[in-house]
Amino acid sequence: MDNLVPESTPTDATRQGEITLVGVIEAEILAGNVELPPLPKIALKVRELINNDGDLKDIAALIEQDPGYAAAILRYANSVAFAGLKQVADLSTATQRLGLKAVEQTVLALSAQEAFTSDNPEEERILSQLWDHSLATALGARRLTIKGVSPELAFLAGLLHDVGKVIVLRCASDLRKQNPERFNFSDLVLREFLDELHCRIGDQFLESWNIPAEVRDAVRRHHDTEFGADDLLPAIVSCADLVASKLGVSLHPNPDAHLLECPAAEILHLDDVKVANLLIDVEDDLENFKGA
Numbered sequence: 001m002d003n004l005v006p007e008s009t010p011t012d013a014t015r016q017g018e019i020t021l022v023g024v025i026e027a028e029i030l031a032g033n034v035e036l037p038p039l040p041k042i043a044l045k046v047r048e049l050i051n052n053d054g055d056l057k058d059i060a061a062l063i064e065q066d067p068g069y070a071a072a073i074l075r076y077a078n079s080v081a082f083a084g085l086k087q088v089a090d091l092s093t094a095t096q097r098l099g100l101k102a103v104e105q106t107v108l109a110l111s112a113q114e115a116f117t118s119d120n121p122e123e124e125r126i127l128s129q130l131w132d133h134s135l136a137t138a139l140g141a142r143r144l145t146i147k148g149v150s151p152e153l154a155f156l157a158g159l160l161h162d163v164g165k166v167i168v169l170r171c172a173s174d175l176r177k178q179n180p181e182r183f184n185f186s187d188l189v190l191r192e193f194l195d196e197l198h199c200r201i202g203d204q205f206l207e208s209w210n211i212p213a214e215v216r217d218a219v220r221r222h223h224d225t226e227f228g229a230d231d232l233l234p235a236i237v238s239c240a241d242l243v244a245s246k247l248g249v250s251l252h253p254n255p256d257a258h259l260l261e262c263p264a265a266e267i268l269h270l271d272d273v274k275v276a277n278l279l280i281d282v283e284d285d286l287e288n289f290k291g292a
Protein backbone atom coordinates (compact mmCIF):
# COMPACT_ATOMS: atom_id res chain seq x y z
CA MET A 1 0.00 0.00 0.00
CA ASP A 2 1.24 3.47 -0.77
CA ASN A 3 2.06 5.14 2.50
CA LEU A 4 1.29 8.69 1.59
CA VAL A 5 -1.85 8.66 -0.47
CA PRO A 6 -3.62 11.92 0.37
CA GLU A 7 -7.18 11.34 1.55
CA SER A 8 -8.37 13.87 -0.97
CA THR A 9 -7.31 11.85 -4.02
CA PRO A 10 -10.52 11.08 -5.90
CA THR A 11 -10.86 7.56 -7.29
CA ASP A 12 -11.99 6.64 -10.76
CA ALA A 13 -15.41 5.70 -9.41
CA THR A 14 -15.90 9.21 -8.08
CA ARG A 15 -14.68 10.77 -11.27
CA GLN A 16 -16.75 8.69 -13.68
CA GLY A 17 -20.15 8.29 -12.10
CA GLU A 18 -20.48 10.63 -9.17
CA ILE A 19 -18.65 13.83 -10.00
CA THR A 20 -21.82 15.86 -10.25
CA LEU A 21 -22.85 14.72 -6.78
CA VAL A 22 -19.66 16.12 -5.26
CA GLY A 23 -20.54 19.43 -6.89
CA VAL A 24 -24.12 19.24 -5.60
CA ILE A 25 -22.99 18.54 -2.05
CA GLU A 26 -20.47 21.37 -2.07
CA ALA A 27 -22.96 23.81 -3.58
CA GLU A 28 -25.59 22.88 -0.96
CA ILE A 29 -23.17 23.52 1.87
CA LEU A 30 -21.80 26.75 0.45
CA ALA A 31 -25.32 28.03 -0.21
CA GLY A 32 -26.08 27.57 3.49
CA ASN A 33 -28.70 24.87 2.88
CA VAL A 34 -27.27 22.51 5.47
CA GLU A 35 -28.03 23.03 9.10
CA LEU A 36 -24.64 23.35 10.79
CA PRO A 37 -24.03 22.67 14.45
CA PRO A 38 -23.77 26.00 16.28
CA LEU A 39 -20.81 26.80 18.50
CA PRO A 40 -21.89 25.55 21.94
CA LYS A 41 -23.03 28.26 24.33
CA ILE A 42 -20.30 27.62 26.87
CA ALA A 43 -17.59 28.31 24.29
CA LEU A 44 -19.38 31.52 23.28
CA LYS A 45 -19.62 32.63 26.92
CA VAL A 46 -15.96 31.89 27.63
CA ARG A 47 -14.99 33.89 24.58
CA GLU A 48 -17.25 36.75 25.65
CA LEU A 49 -15.72 36.79 29.14
CA ILE A 50 -12.20 36.89 27.73
CA ASN A 51 -13.11 39.70 25.32
CA ASN A 52 -14.56 41.65 28.25
CA ASP A 53 -11.34 41.26 30.25
CA GLY A 54 -12.75 38.55 32.48
CA ASP A 55 -10.14 36.75 34.54
CA LEU A 56 -9.45 33.11 35.24
CA LYS A 57 -11.65 33.17 38.34
CA ASP A 58 -14.70 34.26 36.30
CA ILE A 59 -13.98 31.62 33.70
CA ALA A 60 -13.53 28.87 36.28
CA ALA A 61 -16.87 29.89 37.84
CA LEU A 62 -18.55 29.68 34.44
CA ILE A 63 -17.09 26.30 33.55
CA GLU A 64 -17.92 24.94 36.98
CA GLN A 65 -21.62 25.25 36.11
CA ASP A 66 -21.21 22.58 33.47
CA PRO A 67 -20.00 19.32 35.02
CA GLY A 68 -19.07 17.81 31.64
CA TYR A 69 -16.77 20.68 30.75
CA ALA A 70 -15.41 20.99 34.25
CA ALA A 71 -14.39 17.31 34.19
CA ALA A 72 -12.90 17.65 30.73
CA ILE A 73 -10.79 20.69 31.66
CA LEU A 74 -9.54 18.94 34.79
CA ARG A 75 -8.67 15.87 32.78
CA TYR A 76 -6.81 18.00 30.26
CA ALA A 77 -4.93 19.95 32.93
CA ASN A 78 -3.88 16.69 34.59
CA SER A 79 -2.78 15.09 31.35
CA VAL A 80 0.63 14.78 29.76
CA ALA A 81 1.16 18.46 28.98
CA PHE A 82 1.85 18.92 32.68
CA ALA A 83 3.40 15.54 33.42
CA GLY A 84 5.54 15.69 36.51
CA LEU A 85 3.36 18.27 38.24
CA LYS A 86 1.01 17.35 41.06
CA GLN A 87 -2.48 16.23 39.98
CA VAL A 88 -5.06 18.95 40.49
CA ALA A 89 -8.54 18.23 41.77
CA ASP A 90 -10.16 21.65 41.54
CA LEU A 91 -11.07 23.68 38.53
CA SER A 92 -9.59 26.92 39.73
CA THR A 93 -6.07 25.43 40.01
CA ALA A 94 -6.60 23.65 36.71
CA THR A 95 -7.45 26.87 34.87
CA GLN A 96 -4.51 28.66 36.49
CA ARG A 97 -2.20 25.91 35.34
CA LEU A 98 -3.50 26.26 31.81
CA GLY A 99 -3.77 30.04 31.51
CA LEU A 100 -6.45 32.13 29.84
CA LYS A 101 -5.71 31.47 26.18
CA ALA A 102 -5.26 27.74 26.73
CA VAL A 103 -8.55 27.48 28.64
CA GLU A 104 -10.35 29.17 25.77
CA GLN A 105 -8.75 26.89 23.20
CA THR A 106 -9.43 23.80 25.27
CA VAL A 107 -13.09 24.71 25.78
CA LEU A 108 -13.42 25.28 22.04
CA ALA A 109 -11.81 21.94 21.30
CA LEU A 110 -13.94 20.03 23.78
CA SER A 111 -17.11 21.72 22.63
CA ALA A 112 -16.49 20.40 19.13
CA GLN A 113 -17.41 16.92 20.36
CA GLU A 114 -21.07 17.93 20.19
CA ALA A 115 -20.76 18.26 16.41
CA PHE A 116 -19.63 14.64 16.20
CA THR A 117 -22.95 13.08 17.22
CA SER A 118 -26.05 11.96 15.33
CA ASP A 119 -29.39 10.23 15.97
CA ASN A 120 -28.85 8.01 12.98
CA PRO A 121 -26.98 4.82 14.06
CA GLU A 122 -25.18 4.43 10.72
CA GLU A 123 -23.94 8.03 10.83
CA GLU A 124 -23.13 7.77 14.51
CA ARG A 125 -20.77 4.86 13.75
CA ILE A 126 -18.72 6.94 11.30
CA LEU A 127 -18.87 10.02 13.55
CA SER A 128 -17.59 8.09 16.53
CA GLN A 129 -14.69 6.73 14.44
CA LEU A 130 -14.05 10.28 13.28
CA TRP A 131 -14.06 11.61 16.84
CA ASP A 132 -11.52 8.98 17.95
CA HIS A 133 -9.37 9.86 14.95
CA SER A 134 -9.66 13.58 15.70
CA LEU A 135 -8.70 13.03 19.32
CA ALA A 136 -5.68 10.91 18.35
CA THR A 137 -4.63 13.60 15.86
CA ALA A 138 -5.09 16.32 18.51
CA LEU A 139 -2.95 14.42 21.02
CA GLY A 140 -0.34 13.75 18.34
CA ALA A 141 -0.33 17.42 17.35
CA ARG A 142 0.15 18.42 20.98
CA ARG A 143 3.13 16.04 21.23
CA LEU A 144 4.58 17.40 17.98
CA THR A 145 4.43 21.02 19.09
CA ILE A 146 7.71 22.81 18.53
CA LYS A 147 8.83 26.33 19.34
CA GLY A 148 6.44 28.89 17.91
CA VAL A 149 3.20 26.89 18.31
CA SER A 150 1.37 26.49 21.60
CA PRO A 151 0.33 22.94 22.58
CA GLU A 152 -3.32 24.01 22.98
CA LEU A 153 -3.44 25.59 19.53
CA ALA A 154 -1.98 22.39 18.06
CA PHE A 155 -4.53 20.34 20.04
CA LEU A 156 -7.41 22.50 18.78
CA ALA A 157 -6.23 22.32 15.15
CA GLY A 158 -5.79 18.54 15.41
CA LEU A 159 -9.22 18.06 16.92
CA LEU A 160 -10.91 20.13 14.22
CA HIS A 161 -8.85 19.06 11.21
CA ASP A 162 -11.48 16.68 9.77
CA VAL A 163 -14.60 18.53 10.95
CA GLY A 164 -15.41 19.12 7.26
CA LYS A 165 -16.21 15.40 7.07
CA VAL A 166 -18.90 15.84 9.72
CA ILE A 167 -20.47 18.60 7.69
CA VAL A 168 -20.33 16.68 4.41
CA LEU A 169 -21.83 13.65 6.14
CA ARG A 170 -24.74 15.73 7.42
CA CYS A 171 -25.31 17.24 4.01
CA ALA A 172 -25.20 13.85 2.27
CA SER A 173 -27.71 12.48 4.73
CA ASP A 174 -30.07 15.47 4.21
CA LEU A 175 -29.86 15.05 0.45
CA ARG A 176 -30.58 11.33 0.76
CA LYS A 177 -33.69 12.06 2.77
CA GLN A 178 -34.91 14.60 0.22
CA ASN A 179 -34.25 12.45 -2.83
CA PRO A 180 -33.38 8.84 -1.95
CA GLU A 181 -33.19 7.69 -5.56
CA ARG A 182 -30.77 10.28 -6.83
CA PHE A 183 -28.59 10.34 -3.72
CA ASN A 184 -28.50 6.64 -2.99
CA PHE A 185 -24.69 6.41 -2.99
CA SER A 186 -22.75 3.57 -1.40
CA ASP A 187 -20.70 3.85 1.76
CA LEU A 188 -17.54 3.75 -0.33
CA VAL A 189 -18.64 6.63 -2.51
CA LEU A 190 -19.75 8.60 0.54
CA ARG A 191 -16.26 8.22 2.04
CA GLU A 192 -14.78 9.47 -1.23
CA PHE A 193 -16.98 12.58 -0.97
CA LEU A 194 -15.77 13.11 2.57
CA ASP A 195 -12.15 12.87 1.47
CA GLU A 196 -12.53 15.12 -1.51
CA LEU A 197 -14.46 17.94 0.13
CA HIS A 198 -13.52 18.03 3.79
CA CYS A 199 -10.57 20.45 3.77
CA ARG A 200 -12.44 23.24 1.96
CA ILE A 201 -15.71 22.66 3.77
CA GLY A 202 -14.02 22.41 7.18
CA ASP A 203 -12.36 25.78 6.66
CA GLN A 204 -15.67 27.38 5.61
CA PHE A 205 -17.52 25.89 8.54
CA LEU A 206 -14.95 27.00 11.11
CA GLU A 207 -15.27 30.54 9.84
CA SER A 208 -18.85 30.44 11.15
CA TRP A 209 -17.46 29.55 14.58
CA ASN A 210 -14.91 32.39 14.36
CA ILE A 211 -12.08 29.94 14.83
CA PRO A 212 -8.64 31.63 14.56
CA ALA A 213 -7.33 31.94 10.99
CA GLU A 214 -4.18 29.94 11.76
CA VAL A 215 -6.27 26.95 12.83
CA ARG A 216 -8.44 27.23 9.72
CA ASP A 217 -5.32 27.40 7.59
CA ALA A 218 -4.09 24.15 9.14
CA VAL A 219 -7.50 22.53 8.58
CA ARG A 220 -7.51 23.59 4.93
CA ARG A 221 -3.97 22.46 4.25
CA HIS A 222 -3.48 19.30 6.27
CA HIS A 223 -3.30 17.13 3.13
CA ASP A 224 -0.77 19.38 1.36
CA THR A 225 2.32 17.59 0.15
CA GLU A 226 4.77 20.41 0.85
CA PHE A 227 5.30 22.64 3.86
CA GLY A 228 7.57 25.66 4.22
CA ALA A 229 9.28 26.98 7.33
CA ASP A 230 6.25 29.19 8.09
CA ASP A 231 3.78 26.31 7.85
CA LEU A 232 4.40 24.82 11.27
CA LEU A 233 0.78 24.30 12.30
CA PRO A 234 -0.38 22.68 9.03
CA ALA A 235 2.75 20.50 9.11
CA ILE A 236 2.09 19.45 12.72
CA VAL A 237 -1.52 18.51 11.91
CA SER A 238 -0.50 16.68 8.74
CA CYS A 239 2.03 14.60 10.62
CA ALA A 240 -0.30 13.96 13.57
CA ASP A 241 -2.98 12.81 11.11
CA LEU A 242 -0.53 10.19 9.83
CA VAL A 243 0.39 9.19 13.39
CA ALA A 244 -3.31 8.48 14.02
CA SER A 245 -3.52 6.43 10.80
CA LYS A 246 -0.41 4.49 11.72
CA LEU A 247 -1.92 3.69 15.10
CA GLY A 248 -5.05 2.45 13.30
CA VAL A 249 -7.26 5.23 14.68
CA SER A 250 -8.57 6.50 11.36
CA LEU A 251 -11.15 5.97 8.63
CA HIS A 252 -7.99 5.17 6.64
CA PRO A 253 -5.81 3.04 8.95
CA ASN A 254 -2.27 2.72 7.63
CA PRO A 255 -0.02 0.72 9.97
CA ASP A 256 2.76 0.69 7.34
CA ALA A 257 3.01 4.48 7.11
CA HIS A 258 6.57 5.83 7.32
CA LEU A 259 6.47 9.00 9.36
CA LEU A 260 10.01 9.96 8.38
CA GLU A 261 8.86 10.13 4.76
CA CYS A 262 5.86 12.38 5.44
CA PRO A 263 5.97 15.89 3.96
CA ALA A 264 6.23 17.47 7.42
CA ALA A 265 9.11 15.31 8.71
CA GLU A 266 11.87 17.72 7.81
CA ILE A 267 10.50 20.93 9.26
CA LEU A 268 9.42 19.09 12.40
CA HIS A 269 12.96 17.68 12.74
CA LEU A 270 11.73 14.10 13.08
CA ASP A 271 14.21 11.26 13.47
CA ASP A 272 13.94 7.55 14.30
CA VAL A 273 14.07 8.04 18.06
CA LYS A 274 11.51 10.87 18.05
CA VAL A 275 9.11 8.86 15.89
CA ALA A 276 9.39 5.78 18.10
CA ASN A 277 8.73 7.87 21.24
CA LEU A 278 5.94 9.79 19.56
CA LEU A 279 3.99 6.64 18.69
CA ILE A 280 4.29 5.28 22.22
CA ASP A 281 3.40 8.62 23.80
CA VAL A 282 0.33 9.23 21.63
CA GLU A 283 -0.97 5.72 22.27
CA ASP A 284 -0.56 6.30 26.02
CA ASP A 285 -2.13 9.77 25.82
CA LEU A 286 -5.11 8.36 24.00
CA GLU A 287 -5.62 5.65 26.57
CA ASN A 288 -5.26 8.16 29.42
CA PHE A 289 -7.55 10.71 27.84
CA LYS A 290 -10.32 8.23 27.06
CA GLY A 291 -9.94 6.27 30.26
CA ALA A 292 -9.75 9.22 32.64
Ligand SMILES: [Fe+2]
Binding pocket: 007, 161, 162, 198, 222, 223, 241
Ligand atom coordinates in the same frame (compact mmCIF):
# COMPACT_ATOMS: atom_id res chain seq x y z
FE1 LIG B 1 -8.22 14.98 6.53
Ligand SMILES: [Fe+2]
Binding pocket: 133, 137, 161, 162, 241
Ligand atom coordinates in the same frame (compact mmCIF):
# COMPACT_ATOMS: atom_id res chain seq x y z
FE1 LIG C 1 -7.59 13.08 9.45
